[in-house]
Amino acid sequence: MAAFCKHCKQKNPNINEEFCCDGCKNAYHLVKELNLDSFYKYRPSDITNSKVDLEFIPIIKDNFIIDNNDDTSSVNLVAEGIECAACCWLIENAVLKIDGVKSVNISLFNKKINITFNSKLNVQDIIFRIYCLGYKVFPFSESLVQKMQEDKKKDLLKKMAVAAFFAMNIMLFSVSMWFGYDLSEDVEQLFKVMSFILSIPAILYSGSEFFKSAFSALKNKATNMDVAISVAIILSFVYSTYHTFIGSAEIYFESCLMLIFFLLVGRFLEFKTKEKITLLTENIILSDIKQSTILKNGKSEDILSKDLKSGDIILLQKGEKLATDAIILEDASFDVSSVTGESDIVELKAKNEVFAGSILMSNAVKLKATNDFKDNSLSQIVNIINNSKNVKGNLQNLAERISKMYVPVVHVLALLTFLISFYMFDISLQESITRAIAVLIITCPCALALAIPVANTALLSRLYQRGILVKNSSVLEYLDEVKNIAYDKTGTLVDVSLKLPEDLRARELKALKALTVRSKHILSKKIYAQLDEVEDVELKNYKEKAGAGVSGTYYGKDYMLGSAKFTKSKGKSNLVFKSGDVCYELSVEQILNNNVDSCVKHLANKSINQVIISGDKQDKVKLIADKLNLQYFAECKPIDKVKQLKHLKAKSKVLYVGDGINDAASLAVADISVSFAKANEIAQTSADVIMQNNDFANLQSFYSQTLDNKKRIKQNLVISLAYNVLAIPFAVVGFVNPFFAALLMSSSSICVIINTVRK
Amino acid sequence: MNILIFLIPIALFLGLVFLGIFFYCIKSNQFEDLENEASKILFDDE
Numbered sequence: 001m002a003a004f005c006k007h008c009k010q011k012n013p014n015i016n017e018e019f020c021c022d023g024c025k026n027a028y029h030l031v032k033e034l035n036l037d038s039f040y041k042y043r044p045s046d047i048t049n050s051k052v053d054l055e056f057i058p059i060i061k062d063n064f065i066i067d068n069n070d071d072t073s074s075v076n077l078v079a080e081g082i083e084c085a086a087c088c089w090l091i092e093n094a095v096l097k098i099d100g101v102k103s104v105n106i107s108l109f110n111k112k113i114n115i116t117f118n119s120k121l122n123v124q125d126i127i128f129r130i131y132c133l134g135y136k137v138f139p140f141s142e143s144l145v146q147k148m149q150e151d152k153k154k155d156l157l158k159k160m161a162v163a164a165f166f167a168m169n170i171m172l173f174s175v176s177m178w179f180g181y182d183l184s185e186d187v188e189q190l191f192k193v194m195s196f197i198l199s200i201p202a203i204l205y206s207g208s209e210f211f212k213s214a215f216s217a218l219k220n221k222a223t224n225m226d227v228a229i230s231v232a233i234i235l236s237f238v239y240s241t242y243h244t245f246i247g248s249a250e251i252y253f254e255s256c257l258m259l260i261f262f263l264l265v266g267r268f269l270e271f272k273t274k275e276k277i278t279l280l281t282e283n284i285i286l287s288d289i290k291q292s293t294i295l296k297n298g299k300s301e302d303i304l305s306k307d308l309k310s311g312d313i314i315l316l317q318k319g320e321k322l323a324t325d326a327i328i329l330e331d332a333s334f335d336v337s338s339v340t341g342e343s344d345i346v347e348l349k350a351k352n353e354v355f356a357g358s359i360l361m362s363n364a365v366k367l368k369a370t371n372d373f374k375d376n377s378l379s380q381i382v383n384i385i386n387n388s389k390n391v392k393g394n395l396q397n398l399a400e401r402i403s404k405m406y407v408p409v410v411h412v413l414a415l416l417t418f419l420i421s422f423y424m425f426d427i428s429l430q431e432s433i434t435r436a437i438a439v440l441i442i443t444c445p446c447a448l449a450l451a452i453p454v455a456n457t458a459l460l461s462r463l464y465q466r467g468i469l470v471k472n473s474s475v476l477e478y479l480d481e482v483k484n485i486a487y488d489k490t491g492t493l494v495d496v497s498l499k500l501p502e503d504l505r506a507r508e509l510k511a512l513k514a515l516t517v518r519s520k521h522i523l524s525k526k527i528y529a530q531l532d533e534v535e536d537v538e539l540k541n542y543k544e545k546a547g548a549g550v551s552g553t554y555y556g557k558d559y560m561l562g563s564a565k566f567t568k569s570k571g572k573s574n575l576v577f578k579s580g581d582v583c584y585e586l587s588v589e590q591i592l593n594n595n596v597d598s599c600v601k602h603l604a605n606k607s608i609n610q611v612i613i614s615g616d617k618q619d620k621v622k623l624i625a626d627k628l629n630l631q632y633f634a635e636c637k638p639i640d641k642v643k644q645l646k647h648l649k650a651k652s653k654v655l656y657v658g659d660g661i662n663d664a665a666s667l668a669v670a671d672i673s674v675s676f677a678k679a680n681e682i683a684q685t686s687a688d689v690i691m692q693n694n695d696f697a698n699l700q701s702f703y704s705q706t707l708d709n710k711k712r713i714k715q716n717l718v719i720s721l722a723y724n725v726l727a728i729p730f731a732v733v734g735f736v737n738p739f740f741a742a743l744l745m746s747s748s749s750i751c752v753i754i755n756t757v758r759k
Numbered sequence: 760m761n762i763l764i765f766l767i768p769i770a771l772f773l774g775l776v777f778l779g780i781f782f783y784c785i786k787s788n789q790f791e792d793l794e795n796e797a798s799k800i801l802f803d804d805e
Binding site: 038042084085086088089106107108109110154157158161162165168169172187190194198 | 763767770771774775777778781782785786790791792793794795797798799801802803
């Protein structure tokens with residue numbers, strides 16, 4: 001009796017066995033055999049493993065294998081299912097035990113695996129072993145964007161280190177000068193000169209981060225936050241240099257460097273969170289690693305889907321997704337919900353065309369490709385997406401909008417300070433310049449620069465823990481402007497599932513569950529998913545007849561589940577559950593996803609206009625729309641959906657929730673788009689936010705948490721601006737000494753951080 | 760205060776050495792994954 005599988009720790013339907021499936025059983029024995037069973041001890045208690053699935057092991061082509069020229073080769077893989085350090089440990093040791101493997105390096109952060117092995121070893125053996133343990137791996141080739149991200153991260157780290165190192169060393173001199181007892185004049189001069197020398201490399205190297213961006217902004221006749229930062233850095237440096245050699249006032253080198261350091265920390269934090277999220281979403285859905293099986297000279301051959309040519313004969317297995325548009329050569333039924341939004345399974349006769357993204361529901365068929373992969377209907381949608389990306393790009397983020405107002409104000413204020421001091425109060429030229437610069441330094445938006453990235457980083461990781469991946473973090477800033485939400489129906493609001501007859505008795509339900517437990521058929525899985533609460537029982541004489549159905553005996557009564565022919569039923573439906581002599585027909589029905597109801601109500605209370613835009617038939621959409629009390633548009637082609645969205649967009653910002661290929665273009669056009677981890681890859685790539693499951697409680701919490709975060713950002717901005725505003729009068733009248741400035745600057749940053757992390 | 764002539768260069772030199780080590784660590788990807796490497800020490804070698 002085991003409620004949970006011993007290997008994957010997921011719920012175990014087979015009550016009399018320790019494992020939920022043969023895959024897990026084999027994995028467990030493999031781990032034992034390799035003497036690695038401490039894995040189960042090391043694994044944190046809240047982590048479950050993925051189920052072992054050996055059906056689609058990718059073939060690693062030679063071009064993914066790097067020859068190291070010394071009888072060894074390396075391969076880079078990206079893995080799915082690695083959750084904890086124990087997983088890394090298990091894979092590492094299990095692979096190392098294969099003869100000929102030299103080294104294994106796994107990164108838990110971005111799920112990359114690098115393996116070096118003897119060139120004579122077949123790389124497929126390594127892949128097979130990893131799959132046997134329940135992890136999925138794909139060949140990985142670093143894209144240019146990722147390489148750039150990696151370099152950028154290292155660059156930021158180095159700049160931070162340099163800024164911190166020099167700032168601390170200068171602080172050593174500054175503190176001595178502030179508190180130093182009885183410093184002789186030449187020692188103080190030495191300290192000043194040392195501070196000057198040490199600040200040069202830091203400003204040139206670490207400050208370049210801001211100078212470059214400020215320069216390119218100025219070149220485009222615009223200003224941004226970096227312009228203000230650059231001006232403050234350069235002016236405080238020039239001012240301090242002047243007083244090092246000519247004047248005699250206090251110097252600010254350490255404040256200048258601390259400023260650079262704090263700003264870089266904020267930038268690094270934001271960058272790192274973003275990087276983690278893009279890595280997770282982009283890598284696993286690399287489309288060019290997907291494979292198709294084609295028939296060539298009578299033999300089947302696996303090729304990469306992107307190499308498919310028009311005229312190829314494709315062999316599609318049950319449950320597989322078609323990679324390109326094709327004509328079917330035999331009768332078959334397809335699930336096209338992701339392509340058109342239609343919820344019924346369509347039965348097609350030979351010679352009909354099916355589009356890329358359709359899933360085969362009947363037994364294996366042959367198809368003839370009508371397009372090259374790059375010209376298929378999917379690729380055309382990808383083009384729409386790419387074209388609409390620019391539309392989104394010109395939304396400004398909050399920080400930029402503020403700095404646009406803030407920067408000129410600060411500059412004018414500094415100028416006024418100088419003019420008023422010099423002309424109205426007859427203060428010396430030098431003192432007037434000092435005050436103007438002090439205003440610039442003290443108002444430098446350090447806490448302001450931290451306010452937004454810190455709050456967003458905290459929110460992103462909170463959402464991530466709930467299974468909500470925000471790919472494009474700028475959407476967090478204008479979610480509160482959204483007044484329209486549009487939903488796709490099929491796959492988003494509802495899942496298409498088989499409706500069980502309502503009059504089944506308890507014993508029949510148990511038998512039905514037992515029948516579907518072991519069957520791999522896609523329809524069986526759908527039925528099984530609905531029987532979660534039914535007790536598990538054992539059947540006698542369990543038999544599966546491929547392509548027909550399953551049968552078994554429970555308490556002396558025979559039960560069958562399968563096609564009309566298999567069960568000898570005379571009804572219309574092709575899927576029948578037979579209990580003794582009674583036949584129940586199972587039909588396809590739409591079932592609302594979890595919490596859709598409460599989420600729609602919650603948003604309606606916030607006076608947000610919600611509509612359904614679906615590609616499905618009128619009557620099906622109406623049914624759901626009436627249930628949820630929403631407006632609807634039915635039978636929309638992808639391009640019609642985009643039109644409807646643009647119509648809504650004219651009034652206010654629009655959030656779109658969708659999952660299919662037919663939604664991809666709409667997802668790209670909407671101001672904010674939400675999709676699901678189960679959704680089509682193209683939909684995922686064009687979405688801004690991806691939810692791990694179809695539970696709408698997640699959408700609701702994304703909405704409320706983001707709005708809450710926006711409030712917090714505003715508080716942060718108020719705090720940091722309040723600090724600056726309070727400090728300005730002191731600077732204007734010339735009361736600011738460097739110690740006070742540094743204290744003020746760091747305490748405002750700390751306040752902002754505390755406000756962000758508090759619950 | 761003559762001691763400063765020795766102390767300042769020594770302090771700077773030591774700091775620079777550590778900065779150099781930090782740069783080396785960044786270059787050899789040691790900051791790529793902070794979670795896995797940190798827990799590795801807790802598992803026995805097989």
